[in-house]
Amino acid sequence: MSEILVQLSEAIIDGNVEDIVDLTEEALDDGIPAQEVLNKGLMAGMDHVGAEFKAGNMFVPEVLRSAKAMQASMDLLRPILAEAGVKHTGKLLLGTVKGDLHDIGKNLVGMMAEGAGFEVKDLGKDITPDQFVSAIKEYQPDVIGMSALLTTTMRVMGHTIKALEEAGLRDRVKVIVGGAPVTQEFANQIGADGYAPNAASAAELARKLVS
């Protein structure tokens, strides 16, 4: 494999935000196709990061720095990939549901998903079912992720899924849910497509749902 791809991969693992743009440009200048830069450089690095994180050898701030490096490189690659008609991993729409201002977990999911190659649109917090509905129409995501920390606001996830059904959008997106009081059982009850107990597995789950 090309030396530059190895360097890209290492830059991802090291979270080297400073050099990754130059390395990406160099790879493209060398005539390596954008798709190969993505798969054999960036994603190879992120796969390693994911494995090390799971094994307890890397920690959240380090993973986020890797994801940030990935994003910096993707900013260059995205238009080229789009032009070449290469499909990105997917679009993920995120929000903390109405009545809840807690968003640290949701933010973490967003950063992890970006690291997994998703294009992430984060609506923020206190998002009503109607806001989710119009955002889905506007951004056409593959997956939406809802978050809640409170048992009182958890039910808004159910209300939002109902609103998607009423708007005829339910079949067009996969719905994943999370947050401290949320369980798989609850996700099943409200008719979500998936639940993840933490941010890394949420990104993995989203990837599975779009593949």
Next chain:
Amino acid sequence: MQVRKNNYTVNMTPTMQVLTENQIEAIYYAALAVLSETGVRVYDKEGWDLAHQGGAVVEDVQADSALVKMPSWMVDKARATLPQRIRVIGTPDGDGKRKYNMDLYKNTMYFGTGSDTPFTIDPYTQVRRRATYKDVRNLAKLAEALPNVDFFMSLGITQDTAVGTYDRWQYLAMLEATNKPINITAVDIEGLKDQLEMAYIRLGGKEEWKKAPCFSLYNEPVSPLSHSEEVIQKLLFCADNDIPIVYTPCPLAGATAPATLAGLMVQALTESLFGIVLSQLRKPGCQVIIGGLMSAMDMQTAVYPYGSPEMALLSAGYTEITKWMRVPEYETAGCSDAKCFDEQACMEAAINISTAAMIGGNMIHDIGYIEQGLCSSPHMLVASDEIISRTKRILRGIPVNADTQALDVLDQVGPGGHFLGHDHTYNRFKTENWRSALTDRQVYADWETSGCKDYQQRVQERMVEILEADAAPLLEPKMYQELRRICELADARHKDEELDVQMFV
């Protein structure tokens, strides 16, 4: 000689210190700087208008929120009317007396549980499941019986009641089984109003509430530096109705607060100071208890650790700040990240309870929490009661005077004698030595004969014994019906809001 603290020993109490006075002042003045220069985001127009009328700068007004910056003199002014002492007294016994008195000021210390966990450990099967009305009532019964639990928080969400009105049912479940002071939670303002109405009924009128409230309200701004509409509205309602407010952020170092513990304390204090100022603008003398739960994110699992040494240390440091400010404080201990009542649970509770006790927090909550506050454990509650008792023995210290030095006794017994039969021993051993029925000190053969029971088994037996003990109902049937009616009326008003699916149980 020490002349600090604690409601059961007036002096000579062993103490610990985390911060120097200079460090406390540095944190305090840093918080004033953040409040006036960075500001806080307020998601309630009534809240930011009130702050503005009181002298705050209001900037960046959006549809739902505004940035509020408070000059430091507003804090000085608010502190002049902020109560240094707050009393919450429990509900009356059959004889009409309210015997559980929580008198919060600089040198007093009370322990209590935590509230609103989605899960609990079943007392019999020891399986983790969603908490119900009956669980909250059972846990309140345990708290009522345990001598070192001074106030109660629900230790479970009553999830077999409607989601939008569960708070009233939860309060009823608690009132059924304990007369101790309660720190309640409320779904919204309406839930708070209903619970206040229930308290008036339980106390026999508003006048009795005015003498001393029987509950405080848990009210949590969202870190970093955000105050939701719900939180502000609750604060204003409490100010108007003489309800003590526990205004307590839960910042998490590295995630919702700076990674450094000092930075986290500056932020937490800024969040609480905003609550203090707003409360005093609404009503001078409004009763505010500040403090909180503070910890550092576990960077492997991204959870909020309740059993970490940083949690205990932050809690202790923050307590010193509140003592320096002379504002009643809400501290955290008796909690763990363990998933069941195991060695880790006991170790973490023992360390954070003893740290909280040595520093001398006012209202020390979260006894009985496991699983990062997502689950309550009746076993942990019973064990923590013993840990508190043990710690209180240490706090009693070693009085040193002519009498306790016992020179006359030493002289009488002399070299080679013994003290077992001496009156001095007979008269003192019970008060000098701590004992507990749960702690085992038998010799091996006796332990074997008594069934080889480990600590978990002994705690289990003690818990079941309390749960199954006959206890006269705390609520007369008529009183129960009156309180229940408020819950039912709330359900009737909200029946259209629930989902079709059975949400929790």
